[in-house]
Amino acid sequence: MTTDRSPLLQRFSVLLLAALIAGGCSGKDGDAGGKVTVAFWHSCVSSTVPALNELIAKFEEEHPGIRIKAQYVPTGDALIQKLITSVQSKTAPDISWIHANFLQSIIDADAIYKMDDFIHSADSLSAADLADIFPPLMEEAKWRGTLYSLPMEATGIGLLYNKELFRNAGLDPERGPRDWAELRAYAKKLTIDKNGDGKIDQFGFFVPAFPASGPLGDWMVWQFYPFLFQAGGNNINGEQTQVLYNSQAGVEALTLWKEIYHENKLSSFGIDYEPAFASKQLAMALDGPWNLPRWKQIPGLDWMVAPMPKGPAKQSTIVGGEYLAIFKQSAHPKEAWTFVKWMVRPDVQALWSMKSGYLPIRHAVRLIKEYNDYLDAHPALKTYVDQMDFAQVPNPIDYDALKISRHLAEAIERATVGNADPRAVLEESAARSNALLKASSGKATR
Amino acid sequence: MTAPAETPRVIPPAELPQKVSTKKPKGRSDLSSALAFLSPTLIVLSAFVFFPVVFSFYLSFHSWNMFSSTESFVGVGNYSSIVQNPEFWSVLKNTAVYTLGTVPLNMVISLGIAYFLNKKLAGKKLLRTAFFAPVVMSSVAAAVIWRWVYEPSFGLLNYGLSWFGIPAVNWLNNPTSAMFALIVMGVWKTFGFNMVLFSAGLQGIPEHYYEAAQIDGAGKWKQFWNITVPLLSPTTFFVLVMSVIGSFQVFDTVYVLTSGGPLGSTKVLVFYLYEQAFKFFDMGYASAVAYLLFAVVFILTMLQMKYLRGSIHYSS
Numbered sequence: 001m002t003t004d005r006s007p008l009l010q011r012f013s014v015l016l017l018a019a020l021i022a023g024g025c026s027g028k029d030g031d032a033g034g035k036v037t038v039a040f041w042h043s044c045v046s047s048t049v050p051a052l053n054e055l056i057a058k059f060e061e062e063h064p065g066i067r068i069k070a071q072y073v074p075t076g077d078a079l080i081q082k083l084i085t086s087v088q089s090k091t092a093p094d095i096s097w098i099h100a101n102f103l104q105s106i107i108d109a110d111a112i113y114k115m116d117d118f119i120h121s122a123d124s125l126s127a128a129d130l131a132d133i134f135p136p137l138m139e140e141a142k143w144r145g146t147l148y149s150l151p152m153e154a155t156g157i158g159l160l161y162n163k164e165l166f167r168n169a170g171l172d173p174e175r176g177p178r179d180w181a182e183l184r185a186y187a188k189k190l191t192i193d194k195n196g197d198g199k200i201d202q203f204g205f206f207v208p209a210f211p212a213s214g215p216l217g218d219w220m221v222w223q224f225y226p227f228l229f230q231a232g233g234n235n236i237n238g239e240q241t242q243v244l245y246n247s248q249a250g251v252e253a254l255t256l257w258k259e260i261y262h263e264n265k266l267s268s269f270g271i272d273y274e275p276a277f278a279s280k281q282l283a284m285a286l287d288g289p290w291n292l293p294r295w296k297q298i299p300g301l302d303w304m305v306a307p308m309p310k311g312p313a314k315q316s317t318i319v320g321g322e323y324l325a326i327f328k329q330s331a332h333p334k335e336a337w338t339f340v341k342w343m344v345r346p347d348v349q350a351l352w353s354m355k356s357g358y359l360p361i362r363h364a365v366r367l368i369k370e371y372n373d374y375l376d377a378h379p380a381l382k383t384y385v386d387q388m389d390f391a392q393v394p395n396p397i398d399y400d401a402l403k404i405s406r407h408l409a410e411a412i413e414r415a416t417v418g419n420a421d422p423r424a425v426l427e428e429s430a431a432r433s434n435a436l437l438k439a440s441s442g443k444a445t446r
Numbered sequence: 447m448t449a450p451a452e453t454p455r456v457i458p459p460a461e462l463p464q465k466v467s468t469k470k471p472k473g474r475s476d477l478s479s480a481l482a483f484l485s486p487t488l489i490v491l492s493a494f495v496f497f498p499v500v501f502s503f504y505l506s507f508h509s510w511n512m513f514s515s516t517e518s519f520v521g522v523g524n525y526s527s528i529v530q531n532p533e534f535w536s537v538l539k540n541t542a543v544y545t546l547g548t549v550p551l552n553m554v555i556s557l558g559i560a561y562f563l564n565k566k567l568a569g570k571k572l573l574r575t576a577f578f579a580p581v582v583m584s585s586v587a588a589a590v591i592w593r594w595v596y597e598p599s600f601g602l603l604n605y606g607l608s609w610f611g612i613p614a615v616n617w618l619n620n621p622t623s624a625m626f627a628l629i630v631m632g633v634w635k636t637f638g639f640n641m642v643l644f645s646a647g648l649q650g651i652p653e654h655y656y657e658a659a660q661i662d663g664a665g666k667w668k669q670f671w672n673i674t675v676p677l678l679s680p681t682t683f684f685v686l687v688m689s690v691i692g693s694f695q696v697f698d699t700v701y702v703l704t705s706g707g708p709l710g711s712t713k714v715l716v717f718y719l720y721e722q723a724f725k726f727f728d729m730g731y732a733s734a735v736a737y738l739l740f741a742v743v744f745i746l747t748m749l750q751m752k753y754l755r756g757s758i759h760y761s762s
Contacts, residue, residue, distance in 0.1 A: 081724055084512050105727065109513030199614055211707020213721060268616050270598045281599060402726055410710075417619070417708045 035067045036335045042072060042097035043079045044153075044322070044356070045290040051355035058351075059342055066335045077215065080105065087111045087329070094330035095339060097152060097322050100140040101218070101401055107143050112325040115147040118337040125341055132362045133344070136393040137321040144398060149323035152343050153358035156319050156384050156391055157223060158305040159183075160287035160295070162280060165190060165202065169283075176284070176306020180230070180256055183284075183309045184263070190283035191264045200265045206273040206285040207261045209416040212409035216271070221405045223286045224412055225318045225394050227253035230311020235394040236404070241437055245408050246423075246430035252312060254415050254422035261416040277303075289384045292357045305380040307387055319391035321361065359385055399440040404433045506733035517730065524734035534735070536710065537718045538742070540625065544714055545693040547629035548636070552689055553682070556637040560644035561674070574645070578638035585635060589702035592631045593618070596703070621711040624704050628712055631699055636692065640685045647681030648674070676759040683758055687750055694743050715739050 044052055049072055056068045071093070073079040080102045086092045087109050098106065106112050119125050130138070137151040163173035169189050177183040187204030194201040208223050210216035225235065233249025236242070244250070261267075269276070274291070276282040278298050287305070295303050308317040324343060326336045342348060346364040350371040353360045365371055366385075375382040397404055407429035414425040481488070506524055510517035528534050559577060563570055580588060595602045596617035604614040617627040651674065659669050675682075697716040700706065706713030706721075719739065723732035 077725070084727070088512070105511070105513050108511065111513075211705045211709075213710060213713055213717070214705025214707055216705075267620065268598055268614060269619075270616065271619060272597070276599065279600075406726075413707070413709055417621070 035065060036332045037067045037069050038095060038330075038332055038335050038339060039093035040068050040070045040095045040097070040339070041079060041083070041093045042070065042322075043074060043076050044072070044097065044358075046072070046074065047293050048290065048356035048358065051352070054355060055348070055352055058348075059339060062342070063338060066338065068339060075215070076102070083111075084109070087327070090329060092327040092329040094332055094336040095324055095326055098149065098325055100321065100323060101405075103143050103148060103323070103325070104398060104401065106325060107148055110328070112148055112327055113333065115141075115150055115326075118326070118333075118340070119147070121337075123334070123337065123341070125344070129344070129362075132346075132364050134319065134361060134363070134388060134391075136319050136391060137361055139396065140321055140393050141323050143396070149325040150340055150344055151321035151361040152324045153349075153352060153356070154319055154321050154361050154388065155288050155290065156317055156359060156387055157226065157286050157288050157308065158317070158380075158383050158387065159284060159308060160277065160291075160303060160305050161284045162277065162282075163302040163304055165280060165283040173302075173304075176304075177309050179310040180312065184256065184260055187260050187284065188263050200268060201281070203266065203269055203276065203282045204264045204284060205260055206269065206276070206282055207257045207264070207266055207416055208273075208286060209257075209261060209266065209413060210271055210409075212406060212413045217409040218402070218405050220412060221409050222318060222320065224253065224257070224408070225392075226308050226316060227256065227311065229316035229318070229392050230308070230313060232311075232313030235408070236397055236437075238395060240395075240398060241441065243404060243408075243430050243433040243437070245411075246426040249313070250426050251423045254412060254426060257412065258415045258419070258422055262419065267417070289357045289359055289381060292378075292380055295380075303380075305383045307383055315390055317387050317391050319359075319388060319393060353381075353385075357381060359388060400436045403436055407433045502733040502736055505730050506737050508730045510729045511727045512729055513727070520730065524731045525738070528731065528734055528738060533710070533713075534718070537713050537715055540710075540712060541694055541696075541714045543625060544629060544632065544696060544712075545690060547625070548632045548693045549686065549689045551629070552633045552637050552640060553685060555633060556640035556685070557644050557678075557682075559637070560641045560648055561670075563641075564645060564648045574641075577641055580635050581638040583635075585698045586702055588635060589631065589699045592627075592699075593703055596627050618704050619708050621709045624708060624712045628696075628700060628703060631703065632693065632696060635699065636689070640689065643681055643685055644678070647678045651677045679758045680760060683750075683754055686754070687747055690746055690750070691743055694739065694746075715742075 040056075042052070052070060056070055059068060060066065073082055076099045079096070079098070083092065083096055083098075083102075083106065087106075092111060119130070133151065134154065137154055138147070141147055141149045141151055159176045161176055166173040169192075171186060171189065177186045183205065190202065190204035191200060192202040193199065208216075208220045210220045212220070228234065228245060228250055231249035231252045233247045233253065234244050237244055269282075273282055273285045274294070277285055278295075278301060280301070292305075295301060308315070324340045326333055326340065330336050343352075344361065346360075346362060346368060349360040349362060350365045350368045352358060353365065354371065354374050360366075360371075375385060408426075411422075411425040411429040414420040415422045418425075505517065507519060507521060508517040509520045509523070563574055563577075567573075594600070598604060598614050598616040598619070601617075603617065608614070615623055617623050655673050655677070656669055659673060664672070695716055696714055697720065700712055700714055700717050701720070704712040706717050715735065716739070719732050719735040722728045722735060
């Protein structure tokens with residue numbers, strides 16, 4: 001009996017041991033073959049990973065001495081958890097891709113370099129280069145006025161719509177709704193109960209009313225900001241002493257969402273808008289450029305992306321970025337900087353945008369003929385890129401940004417799903433946010 | 447020294463223990479070899495169980511965000527801010543509702559099925575395996591499946607209901623139905639385990655009790671009520687205690703199905719703890735929540751011990 005079992009058991013334990021050793025070593029592996037290995041963690045949208053690998057191959061070709069070891073971590077939330085543990089256990093990567101939201105945490109841990117340390121080095125980035133990057137992105141890359149990171153890509157949101165359903169409803173399929181009133185009217189017109197059984201068969205517009213406590217809570221807030229901007233509002237004042245989302249602009253924006261939510265009977269809609277859009281059960285939704293490859297793959301879907309509608313105050317949308325930060329634990333900060341600097345080069349940005357669908361971070365990319373030709377051939381991407389000219393970022397929140405975002409998310413969910421009064425819920429959330437701001441104002445002088 | 451060359455190969459049986467025992471004091475060597483053999487388990491347990499338990503108790507009196515190298519002492523500050531937070535009480539209430547929804551339903555179903563399967567029945571093993579399958583399934587994978595079952599437009603459940611003319615329900619995005627949906631999935635996921643426990647308990651009841659009752663003219667229901675229920679009570683008690691503990695710790699299905707929404711209606715204690723710890727990085731606060739959870743479960747278990755122990759009957 002034992003003689004039967006032991007080889008299997010042995011083999012198994014050898015395997016296990018090998019796995020353990022491999023697992024233990026993967027954090028830091030040696031510089032193979034005279035090359036410097038730079039570990040790069042990211043959670044780019046999974047569909048863009050092949051494009052990133054191509055980009056890295058190009059970088060390695062241009063820089064034979066450097067090997068980039070990219071590690072994909074699904075979702076930004078998981079990435080930040082991994083980064084924190086790695087900083088504590090001294091196994092941090094050299095470079096990480098990071099959401100602006102999480103910069104504070106990483107800076108708090110004193111884990112990353114200031115970008116100034118590299119920008120003013122011999123291998124610098126010129127002032128003209130820095131000025132060429134879209135200012136809202138540079139604002140987000142900073143923390144309390146100090147530049148800690150550089151953007152790798154930009155994202156935005158636009159209005160995804162189904163041209164076929166527009167045509168069926170007698171709407172012009174070549175353009176989206178121009179302003180809030182049109183958005184509401186279109187949404188109503190496109191919400192159809194085909195067989196009169198009381199069940200809605202086609203929804204006009206998906207108001208992103210996600211659970212505030214869920215993984216999409218922050219994403220819901222992010223999609224709410226353009227409406228807040230369009231009504232002339234902002235999230236917080238510049239001194240960070242008071243939130244502003246409960247202003248009249250906030251009430252107007254949330255009222256619009258609430259009205260559309262109920263007029264479109266979204267309480268009978270799930271939260272997975274993508275399959276609904278793909279199966280023509282949904283006519284319009286807010287969406288980002290990362291989904292462009294997905295829609296292209298669906299046969300028979302006649303879709304387009306329109307610019308965000310104009311609000312009562314102005315035309316605006318939100319722009320976001322993902323940022324590259326260099327860790328102090330890195331053994332090769334110089335090589336890491338080489339990669340970061342390479343990443344913001346206009347031609348690299350153009351390539352990255354064309355391959356991945358992310359938006360370029362700087363103006364100079366639009367001067368590249370090849371890129372403009374590409375945009376002409378891809379009008380949906382062009383919509384997103386064109387919107388960069390009037391895109392905004394919310395004001396920075398240095399402390400408790402995630403909790404304040406949660407408060408706003410709760411207000412949005414309560415007004416839409418919970419059918420509560422927008423002003424009342426915004427005031428209630430703002431009171432809690434302001435209490436947090438007051439408590440952290442002591443830290444502000446740090 | 448022990449065995450001269452000319453000693454016969456076979457050692458006389460009486461000699462062996464004597465020799466060994468007189469050779470040297472054994473206590474220490476036994477302990478050290480025991481420790482050596484136990485060390486893999488001990489190391490793993492210390493690193494992943496004992497240390498976290500102690501450290502999280504320590505943290506519950508501190509404020510720490512995981513990033514900074516130091517944690518500041520706040521005394522019972524975390525505990526007092528938790529009990530003053532209305533969200534904690536609503537989360538505790540949700541957890542209680544979940545427990546009250548799953549535990550009785552779970553026990554009735556699992557006992558019913560175990561009783562049914564205890565009879566001589568064709569395909570019994572197959573059925574038992576099928577009922578047990580959800581227990582061994584990864585709970586996240588199972589929850590993803592259920593998410594699609596509950597999907598309002600494409601979901602299997604609404605499709606089935608539509609045959610009976612029942613209008614579509616937005617199970618997971620409606621504050622009144624989301625908890626119900628979680629409870630149903632929770633019962634489905636765990637009843638198989640209790641079914642096995644009940645099956646074992648049922649098999650432990652001697653057949654002759656039933657025979658005697660039958661001769662005395664007791665019907666099926668009387669037999670069940672007067673023989674099965676009392677003699678199964680040790681199992682029932684164990685199942686109850688374990689189920690209550692288990693449902694207070696529910697997390698993964700909530701995380702995947704509803705993420706605590708809509709409107710916080712399904713936010714349970716462990717989900718709340720998770721978001722304090724890994725969303726807002728408030729480790730001290732989260733540790734204090736963990737210890738409050740421990741206290742609640744501990745008190746509930748003690749109460750069950752105190753009030754239900756008297757009604758347990760042992761067969762011998």
